[in-house]
Amino acid sequence: MKKIISFLLVAVLALGALLSLSACGSSAITIAIPNDTTNEARALLLLEANGIITLKEGAGITATIRDIESNPKGIEFKEVEAAQLPNMLKDVDYAVINSNFAIAAGINPVESSLAMEGSASAYSNILAVKEGKENAPEIKALVAALQSKAVADFITATYAGAVVSVVENPGDGYDASIDYAALAGKTVSVAASPAPHAEILAIAKDILAKKDITLKIVEYTDYVQPNNVVESGELDANYFQHVPYLDDFNAQNKTHIVSVLPVHVEPLGIYGGKQSNLDALK
Numbered sequence: 001m002k003k004i005i006s007f008l009l010v011a012v013l014a015l016g017a018l019l020s021l022s023a024c025g026s027s028a029i030t031i032a033i034p035n036d037t038t039n040e041a042r043a044l045l046l047l048e049a050n051g052i053i054t055l056k057e058g059a060g061i062t063a064t065i066r067d068i069e070s071n072p073k074g075i076e077f078k079e080v081e082a083a084q085l086p087n088m089l090k091d092v093d094y095a096v097i098n099s100n101f102a103i104a105a106g107i108n109p110v111e112s113s114l115a116m117e118g119s120a121s122a123y124s125n126i127l128a129v130k131e132g133k134e135n136a137p138e139i140k141a142l143v144a145a146l147q148s149k150a151v152a153d154f155i156t157a158t159y160a161g162a163v164v165s166v167v168e169n170p171g172d173g174y175d176a177s178i179d180y181a182a183l184a185g186k187t188v189s190v191a192a193s194p195a196p197h198a199e200i201l202a203i204a205k206d207i208l209a210k211k212d213i214t215l216k217i218v219e220y221t222d223y224v225q226p227n228n229v230v231e232s233g234e235l236d237a238n239y240f241q242h243v244p245y246l247d248d249f250n251a252q253n254k255t256h257i258v259s260v261l262p263v264h265v266e267p268l269g270i271y272g273g274k275q276s277n278l279d280a281l282k
Contacts, residue, residue, distance in 0.1 A: 028074050028075065028076040029073055029074070029075050029076065029093045029094075029275075029280055029281065030075070030076045030077075030078060030091075030092040030093050030094075031047070031075050031076075031077055031078070031092060031093060031094045031095065031096065032077075032078040032079075032080045032085055032088045032089075032091075032092045032094070032095040032096070032273075033065075033077055033078070033079060033080070033085075033095070033096045034079075034080070034081075034082040034085065034096070034098065035079035035080055035081055035082070036081075036082060036223055036245065037062060037064075037245075037248045038061055038062070038123075038242070038244040038245045038248055039082055039098060039245070039268070040063070040064055040065075040079065041059075041060065041061045041062055041063040041064070042061070042117075042123065042268050043096035043268060044059075044063050044064075044065070044067070044068070045060075045061075045063065046096060046115065046116075046117055046268055046269075046270065047096065047270070049117075050115050050270070050278070050281075052073070052075070052278075052281045053068050053070060053071050053075065054068070054069045054070035055067050055068060055069060056068075056069045057069075061122070061244050062248075065077045065079070073280075073281055075281075078092060080095075081222075082097075082098055082101060082223065083101055083221050083222065083223075085097045085098075085101060086101055086102060086104075086105035086107060087105075088273070089271060089272075089273040090273060090274075091273065092273045092274065093272075093273055093274045093275045093280060094114070094270055094271065094272060094273055094275060094281075095270075095271050095273055096268060096269070096270050096271075097268070097269060097271055098266055098268055099159075099162050099163060099196075099266035099267055099268070099269065100125075100163075100193050100195055100196055100197065100240075100266050102162075102269065102271065103159070103162060103163075103195045103196060104193075104194050104195040107271065108162065109161075109162035109267070109269050110160055110161050110162050112269075112271060113269030113270060113271055114269070114270045114271065114272055114277060114278050115269065115270045115278065116267045116268070116269045116270075117267040117268045117269070118267075122242070122243070122244065123242040123243075123244065123265060123266075123268075124166045124242055124243070124262035124263070124264065124265050125197070125239065125240065125241065125242055125262070125263055125264050125265065125266060126239070126241065126242060126243060126246070126259040126260070126261060126262050126263065127142065127143065127146060127190075127237055127238075127239050127259070127260050127261040127263060128227075128230065128237060128238050128239070128241065128246060128257050128258060128259050128260065129230065129236065129237045129238075129257065129258065129260055130230050130231060130233065130256055130257055130258075131256040131257065131258045132256075133236070133237075134258060134260050136236075137178050137179070137182070137183055138183055138186055138188045138213065138236065139188070139236065139237060139260060140175055140177070140178055141174075141175060141178055141180070141183060141188070141208060141211070141213060142188055142190070142204060142208065142215065142237065143175070143260055143261045144171070144173055144174055144175035144178070145173045145174075145203075145204035145207040145208050145215075146167070146200070146201075146204050146261060146263050147167050147170055147171060147173070147261065148170055148171060148172060148173030148203075148204070148207055149170040149171065149172070149173075150173060150203055150206075150207060151165070151167070151170070151173075151200060151203045151204060151207075151263075152165040152167050152170040154200065154203045155196070155200060155264055158196070158199070159196060162266070162267070163196045163264050163265070163266050164264060164265045164266075164267070165263070165264050166262050166263065166264055166265055167262075167263060167264075173204075173207040174207075174211070180211040180213070183211065183212075183213050184211065184212035184213070185212060185213075186213055186214070187213075187214040187215075187216050188208070188213065188214070188215050188216065188236050188237070189215075189216040189218060189234075189235040189236045189237070190215065190216070190217055190218065190235065190236065190237045190238060190239055191218050191219075191220055191225070191226035191229050191230065191235050191237070191238040191239070191240065192217055192218070192219060192220070192226070192238065192239045192240055193219070193220065193221070193226075193239075193240040194219045194221065196264070196266070197239045197240050198217050198219050200239075200263065200264070201215065201217050201239060202217070205217065218235060220240070223240070223241065223245070223249075226238040226240050226241070227241075227246075227249055227253070227255060227257055228255075230257055231253075231255045231256065231257060237260075238257075239263070243259055243262075246259065
């Protein structure tokens, strides 16, 4: 009887060891991606472009992890609020992060990303207002300031490719059709992400100040409140999102916000967490 018990004990221990080894050997590669509709799709398209996954035919800017057709590495995806992705890096193998949140976390996208989007003009970050305010003189003055050479040069010099201006034929920052004297003393308020949006707006603020117009920049770290405060009329405009996200937000929330100017593109990047290169995905 003792021999049988001993045999069974050894067998159980051996099985436990085998299961432990199997579990260690089969641990999945983890990739954190944005959980909002358009940026999740954007992240998946970037992973597909790098040969890491394959999406179902026709999956586009609304793709989700349910649209993954082929996942040869058995990647485990963690859907996370975009702003929290830099904080997730230590806990995952990789994360796909928007440049603005990488910059805000002290990560240089050009130096640190393992792969980045190419041309992504469909995702140009925009100045947006509530429908009906597009032609308000103070909004047109802000548009002209953001279309300036000073802003375009600041983007190029400051972000070195991590943020790219999409303004064509930048000017001096002023609109000849506007009566700036009538706007003197007026305040224009804009909701913005801290980086790079608020930093870019600071250049526009200096341009407007020369015409005695005050630009009030209110910073937000989420993707919901900037649209809510513009819809409610609490603030005049916002600068933090791209059109695909705005279209989805309007549809989901019955809001009436429109784009008045594409300003820049922030290429999405794949960043290493526990991994220092893409070898684990090859």
